[in-house]
Amino acid sequence: MVKEYLYDEIANGIASQINSGVLKSGDKLPSVRMLCRDYGISMNTAKRIFLELEARSLIDSKPQSGYYVSRLPYMKLPLPEVSRPSQKANSNDPDELIRKVYTNMGKEGLTLFSISVPSGLLLPLAKLKKEIIHATTALKDGGAGYEPLQGNLELRRMIAARSLSWGGNLLESDLITTSGGMHALSLCLMALGKAGDTVAVESPCYPGILQVATGLGLKVLELPTHPVTGLEIEALKKAIPKINICLLVPNFSTPLGSCMPEEHKKEMVSLLAKHHIPLIEDDVYGDLCFGMQRPKCCKSFDEEGNVLWCSSVSKTLAPGYRVGWIAPGKYKEKLLQLKLAHAISSTSIVQQAVASFLKRGKYENHLRQLRKVLQENYLNYVEAITAYFPEGTKISRPLGGLALWVEFDKKINTGQLYDLAIKQNISIAPGRMFTLQNQFENCMRLCIGLLWSEEVKFKLRQLGNLACMMLSAS
Amino acid sequence: MVKEYLYDEIANGIASQINSGVLKSGDKLPSVRMLCRDYGISMNTAKRIFLELEARSLIDSKPQSGYYVSRLPYMKLPLPEVSRPSQKANSNDPDELIRKVYTNMGKEGLTLFSISVPSGLLLPLAKLKKEIIHATTALKDGGAGYEPLQGNLELRRMIAARSLSWGGNLLESDLITTSGGMHALSLCLMALGKAGDTVAVESPCYPGILQVATGLGLKVLELPTHPVTGLEIEALKKAIPKINICLLVPNFSTPLGSCMPEEHKKEMVSLLAKHHIPLIEDDVYGDLCFGMQRPKCCKSFDEEGNVLWCSSVSKTLAPGYRVGWIAPGKYKEKLLQLKLAHAISSTSIVQQAVASFLKRGKYENHLRQLRKVLQENYLNYVEAITAYFPEGTKISRPLGGLALWVEFDKKINTGQLYDLAIKQNISIAPGRMFTLQNQFENCMRLCIGLLWSEEVKFKLRQLGNLACMMLSAS
Structure with missing residues (x-):
């Protein structure tokens, strides 16, 4: 040890x-x-x-x-500063922008730098198809009947077994399956918060989290976040009296790609437990580390059942299956009740297929390949950005995950860049999507989950040219 | 016409x-x-x-x-009275009871009179299995990728085509798919209500609706409901100033099995539109009419886009698939935004399988058979209840759906009956589950979706004996 x-x-x-x-x-x-x-x-x-x-x-x-x-060519490009959001809970929703970005995503022939999932070309589609077919015979009633409320037993067993990889030691009975990772977060927020409560998040933060929280009548407090080490513990300490819930993505968060060091995780878990503030830990990117050793989860330091560990296979294996889960600690009864009321159960067939894929040991194999590809992509992106993007560009240093955070000179507005880029069939995620405050208007998130090609490189070049144009025109 | x-x-x-x-x-x-x-x-x-x-x-x-x-042997048994819930919004949750009933459901060898889905023995399992296998080849990426936010196009097209059967005239673009019917209702309530708002429902009412509404911080107003004709329009009129949203199951509601006459639906839709109160119409049982002609939906009288029509295949075809949908009228943008935030998308494969099942015309065929079986079941239940249940028993008169509502003499407490029955491997749904008020303690809901057999008849007899015993002991 x-x-x-x-x-x-x-x-x-x-x-x-x-x-x-x-x-x-x-x-x-x-x-x-x-x-x-x-x-x-x-x-x-x-x-x-x-x-x-x-x-x-x-x-x-x-x-x-x-x-x-x-x-490591990115060394030439500086790191963005620690974010400095306003210390007031705020809900100035970038609805219009988000709607525009998502509506356009459906268009044919787009290069989708704006999403946060791996390309289908990086997924084991043929193997998954076989697992679906197996699932129709493995399940009673071919999956047409309701499964147990807590979710597919095989799947929970496999997730529990894998928990050793992040320092956990879960039992199948500790887990509840959900219809994807966002469904898990949504159920957790509903279980823990009531209208008027304040939830602390990283800044910048995944837009879905902001939307679900504000939609449930929660106030959102965005906290300063370091692009490499994630949430600033000191900022969290100061905010403690103001917050009721904490929702974080400690491992390879989107959009920053930051990863909290272990000692921060440990300190935070004990701090939050002391103040009876539950921690919702979104770990959907944790398996996508560059390298062999995936980071531990906050849940592994949780002695009081105060951490609700949420994850899914949407970022690693099959986004369209909608298979996610929660290890809700001491909030299990409440979560089961909410799952029953809001969803009754989750789709059996896809859970069984994922369970079997895991059981045959295919998942580790697939992850190994995917991690390598993502890391190569990351280096390729950085090379292209270094070559084509305008002076003053800063980028994050993810050690895993699907996101690269780009900060331009203040004169470049990425909302406008979006409008120019989409005409060239390039879709980006403007920084303003990731906050309820007026900030990050010169930032954007790029997805590194595409299959690298000359075409992708060319699109990054086009994007860089547009940004250069905007800068010199300003 | x-x-x-x-x-x-x-x-x-x-x-x-x-x-x-x-x-x-x-x-x-x-x-x-x-x-x-x-x-x-x-x-x-x-x-x-x-x-x-x-x-x-x-x-x-x-x-x-x-x-x-x-x-029509049930003519011997009187009809329950119109329900008379308190006129105050209330939230005295029967959590404990619901948890007990649902937890016990997982036990082996139970006769499940307590659920509200058709038995797997009444479902076209082999055909569905084939459709799942087809779906893995029909879908791009075998269904592993995200589908469009609004949901599977084929499925929406087939649901739109079927809307003629209930007097609707939907386009595929009017529809949004969801992960089952309850997910549809949950999204609608989130879209329309904010904490403190009041939602009007039938009394008695499906427990999931009560739980979701109270969980979202909404007040619930239970309105007097006739066991045959459903919600009392006059009661609704009086309640108008107090309510913000209406959520009803106008066709073969559970647990009463009531069906609103067309003229009531028409009057109600125009009344609610006049007062800008949106109507969430849960139509999950509408296809399960006894007879050939299914009832119209409130949505068919909706001229202002004020009705959010929700349904699923969970009560008719495949509960475990979690395939549902909403035609949200003028609230479409809001619903899309919520679906994106809370769920991102729904599972593709099962939607595609259902779409193809509908497209091949197999659904109408299956419905014809299922309706006949349910109606026969209903008559068999009534005969058994007439023969075995104690004097003073009243029952509802469903013309469709899966539920039969039984009202005992006031001296019989169905919470206690539940405890006795479960020891004999019989699970019932006590009346108290269907309200947030102290009422219906002498009532229960029986599911008529089982495959009729001597065993089922015997279980009804055992249940009757227990009730008789309780009555004579009192």
């Missing part, structure tokens, strides 16, 4: 030095032997650390020479 | 005379010729009226003699 901890700590320490620019592209790393000596670890542990960093594409090995910091 | 109207009016007139006991079992009906003369209709129309009444099992033809009122 001690070793495991050290291993993580050292690997993340080096990774963060690379990401923060302390170590630069081409720098030589200490040797395996030096690492052993400095940290008092075994050769095996030291080698594993380098393998992990290599898997994250942070370092390259040169035979007979050692390890070097790998190509 | 005139003829069509007359045909309905005359058939319903005779049916209501039979149901109210004006015409009794064995009474001879007027001849075809007399009907033509009295109403000035053609021979064909007159014959069609008798065929319709025969199809509803209300009359039998005797060769060379004419038509007679058929076996």
Whole structure:
């Protein structure tokens, strides 16, 4: 256990030095032997650390020479600042903008930088199809009847088994299935909040969360968030007296791609428990880490059942299946009651198909490939952005997930950029979508879940040209 | 059009005379010729009226003699009174009771009189399985990708085409699909209500509606309801100043099985439109009429887009698929926005399977058979109840749907009856589940959607014995 901890700590320490620019592209790393000596670890542990960093594409090995910091062209582009939203709960909804972006998404031939799901070309479609066919015979009544309220047992068992991968130790009875991840969050907010309550979120924040919260009559408090380490703990501490619920995406949040360090997670979980503020943890991107070791979840530090861990397969496997789940801790009864009232049950067939896919061990295999592709995409995007985007552009440093956050010079309005881009069949997600305040108007989110191609590169170039044009015209 | 109207009016007139006991079992009906003369209709129309009444099992033809009122043993049992709930909005939730009933439902070997879905034995499972397999090839990405926000186009087209059967004239663009009927109602309530608003419902009312409404912070006003003709219009008129939304099940509501006459529907729709009170119309049971002619929907009288018509295939075809929909009239934009925020999309595969099932014309065929079975069940239940239940028992007179409402002598508490019955592996739905007030404690709902058998008959007998015992012990 001690070793495991050290291993993580050292690997993340080096990774963060690379990401923060302390170590630069081409720098030589200490040797395996030096690492052993400095940290008092075994050769095996030291080698594993380098393998992990290599898997994250942070370092390259040169035979007979050692390890070097790998190509990281994004170092040329600065990181956006920690966000500074107003400290007042606010609900200035960007409805019109969101409607426009989503309505246009249906158009043929668009390059969809605006979504937050992996392209169908990256999904194991043929295998999934087979699982659906299996499911019609595996299920009683072929899935036409209601399943148990808590959800498909096989699926809950497989999710419980996988919980070890993020430091959890769930039982199947701890889980409730839902119709996708957003349905899980929506049920949690309904269970915990009443009109007038305040929910704390990251800033910028996924628009669906903002819409559901305000729709339920909740006030939303957007908190300062670091693009690499996520929610600022100090800001949360100050906000404690004002908030009733916390809803966060600690692992590879959209749109920032930030990932909270373990010690922050631990501190936050105990802080919130002390103040009896439930934490809804949206972990839909957690499995999409670049590298082999996925981050732990806040739920793994939850001793009081105060964390409601929510996830789905919508970002990793099959968005259209609508398969999600909640480990609601001590709020289980309330959640079951709400699921019954609002949904009665979830669709059986797709849950059974996902359960079987997991059971056959195909999921880990698929994830390995998908993670690699996403990380390659990320590096390709960064290269293209570095080459084509105007001076003053800043970008986030995701270590996983599907989102890249781009901050332009203040003179570029991404709402206007959207209108220009859509004419060239490019759809982006303007920054204003991700807040209820007047901010992020010079930002945008790009989805890195497309299949990389010359076409995608060309579209990024077109986007860059438009932004350059806007800047020089201003 | 005139003829069509007359045909309905005359058939319903005779049916209501039979149901109210004006015409009794064995009474001879007027001849075809007399009907033509009295109403000035053609021979064909007159014959069609008798065929319709025969199809509803209300009359039998005797060769060379004419038509007679058929076996209707329930005439021996009186009808419950019009409900008289308190005129105050109320929220005394029967949570504990509901949780107990639903938790127990999972037990093996129960006779489930407590549910409100048809047994799997009455569903076309093999055909549905084939449709699921077809769907994986018919859909792009095998259904793994998000479908358009508004829902599967084929499905919406088929539902629009079927709208003629209830007097509607919908276009596919008028419809939004949902994850089942309850999801549809939940989205509508979220779209129209804000905490503190009052929603008017029938009394007794489906528990899910009461739970969702109170969960959203809405006040619930239960209105007097007639067991045959549904909501009392006069009561609604008086309540108008107090209410913001109306949510009704005008066709074969659960638990009463009542069906609003057309003229009531028409009057109500115009009344509510005049006062700008939106009507959420839950029509999940409308297709389950006994007889050939299904009742019209309130939506068919909606000229201002003020009626949100909701339905599903959960009560007719495949509960576990979670396929429902809304025709939200002028609230379409709001509903789309909510669906996006809370659910993103619905499961594609099951929608495609249902669409294809409808398209091949299999649905009408299946409905014909299911309606016949349910009506036969109903008559069998009534016979058993008449034979085995204690004196003073009253029952409703559904002309469709899945529910039979039983009212016992005041001395019988159905909460206690539930506890006794469950020990004999019989699950019932106590009346107290269907209200937020202290009433219906001597009532229960029985599901008539089981496959009739000697076993079911025996279970009804056991239930009757328990009730008799309780009465004589009191």
